[in-house]
Amino acid sequence: GNSVTQMEGPVTLSEEAFLTINCTYTATGYPSLFWYVQYPGEGLQLLLKATKADDKGSNKGFEATYRKETTSFHLEKGSVQVSDSAVYFCALRGPSAMGGGYNKLIFGAGTRLAVHP
Amino acid sequence: GAVVSQHPSRVICKSGTSVKIECRSLDFQATTMFWYRQFPKKSLMLMATSNEGSKATYEQGVEKDKFLINHASLTLSTLTVTSAHPEDSSFYICSAQPRDRGGNTGELFFGEGSRLTVL
Numbered sequence: 001g002n003s004v005t006q007m008e009g010p011v012t013l014s015e016e017a018f019l020t021i022n023c024t025y026t027a028t029g030y031p032s033l034f035w036y037v038q039y040p041g042e043g044l045q046l047l048l049k050a051t052k053a054d055d056k057g058s059n060k061g062f063e064a065t066y067r068k069e070t071t072s073f074h075l076e077k078g079s080v081q082v083s084d085s086a087v088y089f090c091a092l093r094g095p096s097a098m099g100g101g102y103n104k105l106i107f108g109a110g111t112r113l114a115v116h117p
Numbered sequence: 118g119a120v121v122s123q124h125p126s127r128v129i130c131k132s133g134t135s136v137k138i139e140c141r142s143l144d145f146q147a148t149t150m151f152w153y154r155q156f157p158k159k160s161l162m163l164m165a166t167s168n169e170g171s172k173a174t175y176e177q178g179v180e181k182d183k184f185l186i187n188h189a190s191l192t193l194s195t196l197t198v199t200s201a202h203p204e205d206s207s208f209y210i211c212s213a214q215p216r217d218r219g220g221n222t223g224e225l226f227f228g229e230g231s232r233l234t235v236l
Contacts (some may be wrong), residue, residue, distance in 0.1 A: 105212070
């Protein structure tokens with residue numbers, strides 16, 4: 001079945017450091033890929049998405065490129081800020097073996113990022 | 118933007134009682150809503166898919182008689198934890214997709230979550 005694997009945290013960085021959070025996936029067909037973020041005390045929010053191979057999703061300085069050949073969707077940011085401290089979830093929605101309807105959004109385990117001044 | 122609201126945000130109950138959690142899409146209609154459970158420092162586990170006007174589809178290992186889901190309208194889904202036990206204590210999160218947006222490539226909008234503590 002479909003699954004998502006992302007690097008374990010926590011990731012601790014100093015402000016303005018470069019961030020990479022690795023994410024790889026297993027899926028049948030051609031899934032859509034997402035990064036969601038959960039700030040302390042808040043619900044999940046979509047950070048960015050890519051719906052086909054070689055697409056790059058970007059938002060708030062974060063980027064991720066859909067790499068079909070490596071089945072990856074790594075999240076990057078060139079210069080993190082304290083306000084980026086949160087838990088980041090990689091996720092996919094893919095074709096269902098059952099067909100029809102909206103497909104399930106499958107999450108990775110989440111990576112906690114802590115950015116210090 | 119699309120807003121999903123859950124209520125209550127926190128609930129404490131005694132073992133053996135039932136608890137209902139509501140999930141509302143405030144400014145859009147959602148034919149499908151999803152219920153997740155999140156354990157401490159763990160990922161979100163999909164429990165069931167809630168379809169308006171029909172029975173929910175439960176994931177393997179989730180007891181449908183324990184976790185009753187009702188999707189009575191295009192803006193409301195409810196999760197009832199029946200005969201709750203301490204092991205049911207968890208963070209429950211709902212999500213919804215606007216019916217007119219995105220198909221299977223579209224994002225889901227999430228509620229703030231409901232923390233259930235069973236004593």
